Amino acid sequence: MISTVLVANRGEIACRVFRTCRELGIRTVAVHSDADEHALHARVADATVRLPGATPQETYLRGELIVKAAVAAGADAVHPGYGFLSENADFARAVLDAGLVWIGPPPEAIEAMASKTRAKELMGIASLDRVAEADLPVLVKAAAGGGGRGMRVVRQLTDLEAELTAARAEATSAFGDGEVFVEPYVEGGRHVEVQILADTHGTVWALGTRDCSLQRRHQKVIEESPAPSLPDQLAEELGELAIRAARAVAYEGAGTVEFLISPDNKAHFLEMNTRLQVEHPVTEAVFGIDLVALQLRIAEGEPLETDPPTARGHAIEARLYAEDPSHEWTPQTGTLHRLAVPNGVRLDTGYTDGDEIGVHYDPMLAKVVAHAPTRAEALRKLAGALEQATIHGPITNRALLVNSLRHKEFTTAHMDTGFYDRHLPELTKPTPDPHAPLAAALADTHGRSRFGGGGWRNLPSQPQVKRYAMAGEEHEIHYHHTRAGLTAEGVRVIHADAALVVLEVDGVRRKFEVTRYGSDQVYVNTTTLTALPRFPDPTAQLAPGSLLAPMPGTVVRVAEGLAVGAAVKAGDPLLWLEAMKMEHKIMAPVTGQLTALNAVPGQQVQLAALLAVVQPT
Template sequence: MIRTLLVANRGEIACRVFRTCRDLGIATVAVHSDPDAGALHVRRADAAVRLPGAAPADTYLRGDLVVKAALAAGADAVHPGYGFLSENADFARAVLDAGLVWIGPPPEAIEAMASKTRAKKLLGVASLERVTAGDLPVLVKAAAGGGGRGMRVVRELADLPAALEAARAEALSAFGDGEVFVEPYVEGGRHVEVQILADTHGTVWPLGTRDCSLQRRHQKVVEEAPAPGLPQRLTESLYETAVRAARATGYTGAGTVEFLVAADGTAHFLEMNTRLQVEHPVTEALHGIDLVAQQIRIAEGAALDAEPPRPRGHAVEARLYAEDPAAGWTPQTGVLHRLAFPDGVRVDTGYADGDTIGVHYDALLAKAVAHAPTRAEAVRALARALESAAVHGPPTNRDLLVRSLRHPEFTEGRADTGFYDRHLAALTAPPPGEAYAAVAAALADAAARPGPGAWRNVPSQPQTKTYNGHEVRYRRTRDGHTLDDHPDVRVVSATPAEVRLDVGGVVRPYRVTAYTDPRTAHAAHVVHVDTPTGSHRLTPRPRFPDPTVRTAPGSLLAPMPGTVVRVADGLREGARVEAGQPLLWLEAMKMEHRVTAPASGTLTALHAAPGHQVEVGTLLAVVSPAQEEDQE
């Protein structure tokens, strides 16, 4: 029996495993990097061991340090979570060699499925070896790893060499393995997967299907179980392949077999993930089981029942990320002031109010899961929970999630992996009602700063405040506040925390929370306005902008905090560049972001080099536009 378990991971998944351990009466041990010293998963554990450093390569990817931590803390088992070392066969062996229990499949099974090319051969699925114009489009993929890293879609044969080079470089950086392969790219396909659970006595459960088609950059955003609209014959075929993959590798524990289902119903094997998946909660909700508890029991030698529990209803999960979808899914950092969801949904998170979202790791804030008797009810409940949640801090993809869940393609079960390619612009448009939220923010601020005399009998100049480009002009009167530019709005009441507005005869409350800039400790840095029909993140325009903030024409500033991982080959000061030409790549929160030339011209300064850590606004390079050169 396992008494003390170390989770070789961080954040949400570490907290998730700890929760099950508490239910089972198992003591817990966390490991943490220096930036994670005060993280929620560390605070939730019974003991914690420091892994010196910040970068994953120096901390969470150091299997030798993790094993030493487990032994030092007196743990007798290790759970890898997902990501990091979860699919590393050498780490699994090191855990077992140290006399510890490994909560996962045998190292040999991990090894068999670690390379997508080897996995395809094992299951008799060939990958494309030669590419001709008739094969296009194709997908270049890293043989190791996942999460969208080392993947490129190629639609023109001339683009293939550059795509191969970029995919190899990214795969080598992310997984230490630069092997890539090419396979047909299925347009309009659905990402469908089968959860399996296998014990050490020969029983393998196919635990239903999941649809994970809503993806950005080949990373999942919304998942559901069961996959809607699959013919029974296709479902049974997917089950058969998943069970065959498990038996072929002597698999034990939890795993996932992934497929791409084309519009004509043809299923293409993608890969097998030899670990717990991020989206496992929808399967848990559907079947009424705890997959982490099952993993632990299987590792202890327990046998599964002959048949898996029957599914019940429908479950949907949405991943809340600190990112700006409208700006190329740029990761965001800063203080998460508040994160609160209404009752009725499951929320898995690695953050608590007041925690800081850093630059070193994944941008996932939380996973929200709704379960209901029908798909329509589950989708409706999840959309409403996200809409009414309080998410105060950096920009997030919350509005995108709500709109995605309510989009006809999704509600009708027709969404595929190209969903965001088609609809991103509409899904990221400014939220409706933002102008009224700005009115509420201005009036709440006025209520918090009552002026002398409160009101005047003689006409006065209006007070003016601007939020997100919305200018609000208001006056104080004997009867309260009046608005100069919103004749359709009547101010019912205004306090620093809540403003009630009558808009066209409908009265709604606007809950206002202003957060100060820690650097100034007085001026509102960001204002969150929560309403029954949505929330708004507003940035006030300062009355007196800082005159020292200047940038030279052609300056290329870091759009996010991160690490410079690559600079374009041969790029040096004095080189001619074209508008849109990739100059360098930043890695932030496990994603690579390409930084391009803002205009055609000459690179007159280059301040970035591989390995450099940069903050938002750091000067990376300067490009003198061709027009300026001609004038000179």
């Protein structure tokens, strides 16, 4: 019997495995980088072990140190989570050679399927050296991992070499393996996968289908089970193919077989992920199971039931990211002051209130999962929960998720992997509450008046004025103190204190919950505002064409031949930053002449650092 499990991972998946272990009475061990010393997964484990590393990104790739940590901590089993070393056969062997239980498939099965290149060879897919103009478009992918890292769509052969270089760099950073391969890119396809579970006694379950078509940068954003609008015969065929793939490599444990379904409902094999998937909670919800508990049971040699459980209802998962979808999906950093969702939905996260969102790892904050008898009910439940969630901290994709879940193309199950390519502008169009700045001003005034500031005056006076930034625009708020209380044009102030403002507009009363952090960050319901000084600083202006770092990160390369004096066009890539395990292209903001270049490869830059200046022409 397993008594102590070390999770060779971090963040949300480590916390999720620990949760099941606690329920089963199994002790837990966490490993952490220096950057993760105070991370939630390190705080909730029974024991922790620090892993040294040249960079935080590579720490969790140090397999030999993780095995030593497991032995030193008295663990008798290792769970790899997903990403990092979860599909590394050498790591699995090292765990087994140390006399520990490996909670995953045999190393031989990992070797047969976890490397996408070897899996593609088994399936007869074209290799890189045979790509020609007729094959376009193609998809460049990392061989050793998933999660969208090291993935690029190539539509012109002249772009292939540059995209291969970028993909190899990302793959090396994320998985310690820079091998990449090329496969056909199916336009208008749906990403559908099958969850499998196999024991050591020959039983293999196919646990329905999942649709993961809504993706950004080839990384899934919204997933659901079962895949909607999929012909029953095709769903059955996918299940049979998944079971056949598992049996072909003597698979054990949890895994996923992924397919791309073309518009004419033809299935194209993508890969087999020999690990637990990020989206596994939707399958758990539909089948009423705990996949991690079943992984542990299989690792202990226990058999599965002959037949899998029966599916019930529909489940949808949304990944909440600290990123700005309206600006090239730029990752965001800072303090996560508060994260809470309404009751009735599942929240899987690796963060808690007050944690810092750094630059070293994936920007996913949490996964929110809704289960209901029908798809329509699950959609409404999840969209409502996200809309009502309290998220105080960096910019997130919350609005994008809510709008996606309510978009007609998605509600009618006519989506495909190009959904965001078509609809991103409309899904990210700001819709701030026009009364939020007034509510913020009234709450702030009340809070300050308790300590001697503000208050009504006996003589007529000029209105009180406050300024806020909201959704990229500045708002100047005017209001008065009177004997009757606070007043503002166009509304009736029913109540105002530091935390709650009630306004009546055209006979309708609305409540505004107000929360302030520090001197300038204000949250009014789900709207984020920044308090501005009454009088703007005239010296705080940047030169036109200034290019600032959108996040802290490392300059990995500069465009070939780029130098001060060069002519550039708006949108030209000037340099690349690496942050949160991905490369981010920094482009010229305007057409003109490069008059300053303050970035060199290997340089660490902070948020809003001046990288370059392009003098407009």
